Amino acid sequence: MTINLIGTGNVAWHLANHLAKIPECTLQQIAGRSPEKREKFKHLAENVVTIDALQPATVTIIAVSDNEIEKVATLVPYQDTLVVHTSGSITIEAISQNRKGVFYPLQSFSKNDTVDFTNIPICIEATTKDDLDILQKLALFLSTKVYHIDSHQRKQAHLAAVFVNNFTNHCYTIAQELCDTHQIPFELLHALVGKTAQKAIDHSPSDVQTGPAKRNDTQVINEHLDMLQQEDHKSIYQTLTASIIAHYGKEL
Amino acid sequence: MTINLIGTGNVAWHLANHLAKIPECTLQQIAGRSPEKREKFKHLAENVVTIDALQPATVTIIAVSDNEIEKVATLVPYQDTLVVHTSGSITIEAISQNRKGVFYPLQSFSKNDTVDFTNIPICIEATTKDDLDILQKLALFLSTKVYHIDSHQRKQAHLAAVFVNNFTNHCYTIAQELCDTHQIPFELLHALVGKTAQKAIDHSPSDVQTGPAKRNDTQVINEHLDMLQQEDHKSIYQTLTASIIAHYGKEL
Numbered sequence: 258m259t260i261n262l263i264g265t266g267n268v269a270w271h272l273a274n275h276l277a278k279i280p281e282c283t284l285q286q287i288a289g290r291s292p293e294k295r296e297k298f299k300h301l302a303e304n305v306v307t308i309d310a311l312q313p314a315t316v317t318i319i320a321v322s323d324n325e326i327e328k329v330a331t332l333v334p335y336q337d338t339l340v341v342h343t344s345g346s347i348t349i350e351a352i353s354q355n356r357k358g359v360f361y362p363l364q365s366f367s368k369n370d371t372v373d374f375t376n377i378p379i380c381i382e383a384t385t386k387d388d389l390d391i392l393q394k395l396a397l398f399l400s401t402k403v404y405h406i407d408s409h410q411r412k413q414a415h416l417a418a419v420f421v422n423n424f425t426n427h428c429y430t431i432a433q434e435l436c437d438t439h440q441i442p443f444e445l446l447h448a449l450v451g452k453t454a455q456k457a458i459d460h461s462p463s464d465v466q467t468g469p470a471k472r473n474d475t476q477v478i479n480e481h482l483d484m485l486q487q488e489d490h491k492s493i494y495q496t497l498t499a500s501i502i503a504h505y506g507k508e509l
Numbered sequence: 510m511t512i513n514l515i516g517t518g519n520v521a522w523h524l525a526n527h528l529a530k531i532p533e534c535t536l537q538q539i540a541g542r543s544p545e546k547r548e549k550f551k552h553l554a555e556n557v558v559t560i561d562a563l564q565p566a567t568v569t570i571i572a573v574s575d576n577e578i579e580k581v582a583t584l585v586p587y588q589d590t591l592v593v594h595t596s597g598s599i600t601i602e603a604i605s606q607n608r609k610g611v612f613y614p615l616q617s618f619s620k621n622d623t624v625d626f627t628n629i630p631i632c633i634e635a636t637t638k639d640d641l642d643i644l645q646k647l648a649l650f651l652s653t654k655v656y657h658i659d660s661h662q663r664k665q666a667h668l669a670a671v672f673v674n675n676f677t678n679h680c681y682t683i684a685q686e687l688c689d690t691h692q693i694p695f696e697l698l699h700a701l702v703g704k705t706a707q708k709a710i711d712h713s714p715s716d717v718q719t720g721p722a723k724r725n726d727t728q729v730i731n732e733h734l735d736m737l738q739q740e741d742h743k744s745i746y747q748t749l750t751a752s753i754i755a756h757y758g759k760e761l
Contacts, residue, residue, distance in 0.1 A: 323726075323729070324728070346729055346732070363697060363698070363700070363701060364700065364701060364704060365701065365704065365705065365708075365717075365719045365720075366719075367708070367717050367719065370708070370717075376700050377700055378697050378700055380697070402700070404694075404697055406693065406697075409691070410691050410692070410693050412732075412736065413687055413688070413690075413691040413693060413736065414688070414691075414693050414697060414698070416687060416733050416736055416737070417683075417684035417685075417687040417688055417693070417698060418684070418698060418701055419720055419721065419722075419733065419746075420680040420681070420683050420684040420687070421680065421681060421684045421698050421701050421702055421705065422701050422704075422705045422719070422720065423718065423719065423720030423721075423722060423723070423749075423753070424677075424680045424745070424746075424749045425676075425677040425680050425681070425705055425706075426705055426708075426709060426714050426717065426718050426719075427714075427718065427722075427749055427752065427753050427756075428672040428673065428676045428677050428680070429672070429673060429677070429709040429714035430714040430715045430718065430756070431669075431672050431752075432669035432670070432672040432673045432714075433669075433713065433714055433715065435665055435668060435669040435672070436665070436666070436669050438665075439661070439662050439665040439666075440662070441658060441662050441665060441666050441669070442656075445615060445630050445632070445654075445656055445658075445666060446615070446666070446669060446670060446673050447710045448615070448616065448628050448629055448630055448654070449615060449616060449617065449670055449673050449674050450673055450706050450709055450710055451706055451707075451710060452616060452617065452674075453617065453673065453674045453677055453678055453706070454677075454702050454703055454705070454706035455703075455706075456617075456619070456622070456678075457678060457681040457702055458699045458702055458703060461685065462678050462679075462681035462682040462685055463682045463685065465617075465619050465622075465678065466675065466678050466679065466682065467617045467618075467619065467674070467675065467678075468617075468671055468674065468675030469671065469675075470671075470675060470679075471675070474575075476576070477575070477598055480598070480664075481668050481671065484664065484665065484668055485668070489748075489751065489752040489755055489756075490752070492748045492751075492752070493676070493748050493749060493752055494671075494672075494676075496741075496744045496745050496748040497675075497676045497679055497745060499741065499744075500679065500683075500741040500742070500744070500745055501675070501679050503741055504679075504682070504741075
């Protein structure tokens with residue numbers, strides 16, 4: 258199986274590093290616009306080029322930002338091999354080629370982060386059984402967790418991922434700011450960060466909810482609102498608390 | 510060191526089970542109102558009684574709900590040994606005895622949950638150096654992480670813990686509901702739950718924020734708002750997104 262990879266961002270970087278190590282795959286070409294960024298990928302593929310110099314491969318992976326995918330697909334100089342993108346929120350139809358697909362690793366990739374693909378779920382989609390088989394084979398080289406989900410489900414999964422990743426991380430950020438303001442080491446909360454995540458994995462999160470909102474403890478809730486200095490922190494506290502009260506109130 | 514424990518709830522249960530195993534401590538008496546609940550604690554202490562039957566111990570731990578602490582302290586039938594409570598949000602002054610303190614394990618305790626105290630931070634407070642030494646000694650029997658923080662800081666840490674635990678868990682709950690609605694297995698997001706928590710521990714959470722709000726990607730944000738069916742989910746999405754945009758906009 259030969260692979261072409263288009264893109265030089267975080268997702269492309271982590272994919273390239275892992276694809277280069279798979280004995281059954283040849284990372285044939287990597288394409289990028291910036292000569293400096295191409296230089297950093299040079300050791301990972303047989304050649305690193307601009308997009309117009311790409312030669313057909315079994316799978317061409319477009320790993321660029323969401324709003325570039327459609328345009329980049331039209332620049333791929335061949336039509337009859339499988340072309341996929343790696344986005345959670347963009348439909349498969351953004352690919353103009355006849356054989357199209359999606360290869361979406363559901364993880365948040367940061368620069369300088371070590372990534373173990375083995376545990377990263379990869380969501381795949383294609384328009385034919387043969388192409389789905391190719392993507393499944395490729396996904397299983399990287400990860401033990403492969404899911405066939407369609408564009409509609411993938412968008413919903415991406416939205417759910419915003420809650421699980423972006424919003425929880427912002428809650429951590431606010432907690433760290435509160436700690437910093439009052440000379441409390443944030444590491445005091447590290448064990449709770451880990452435990453909360455582990456409980457949500459081991460149980461259903463709604464079964465392990467605790468706290469003043471769950472108990473509808475208005476005295477503690479009002480004290481907390483008085484303690485919060487920033488208006489946006491107050492709004493977040495109020496909105497989440499109201500939602501928790503509504504959620505568990507229904508159960509009573 | 511002899512210990513009396515008052516309370517038969519989750520915190521009391523986990524504390525009793527761990528205190529009973531410390532060779533250097535004697536769990537002298539456990540007090541509770543309900544005969545059925547006292548029965549469940551019978552194997553853990555020398556005797557399990559009603560509060561009026563307590564005899565002085567080195568430390569008396571009041572592990573009852575926040576709004577009961579002050580009243581329960583007045584019912585302790587002795588005045589001259591150290592009495593502490595285990596709450597994050599209640600001041601040390603809720604204890605009426607001369608020698609008062611706080612022994613707050615910063616963790617979210619659920620029924621049926623196995624608890625490893627070794628990694629749970631214990632926040633201690635007392636009014637004299639001697640009593641602080643006693644609590645430090647006791648805390649180190651249970652955990653490797655002991656913090657001296659005062660009542661003001663402890664309240665702030667408890668508020669930060671609401672963000673880190675209660676609010677993130679509710680974000681997980683919403684994500685699970687979105688998955689359920691669209692026939693997506695929630696386990697698809699398990700790896701992301703774990704990774705997000707681990708990154709916040711390994712890095713500063715504000716350094717690893719990603720997503721449409723961080724990028725101020727209004728197209729994806731508006732699509733997500735259209736996809737959310739429940740008003741409270743929309744409000745949470747909007748409030749957190751606005752806060753993230755404000756936070757990282759400032760940095761630009």
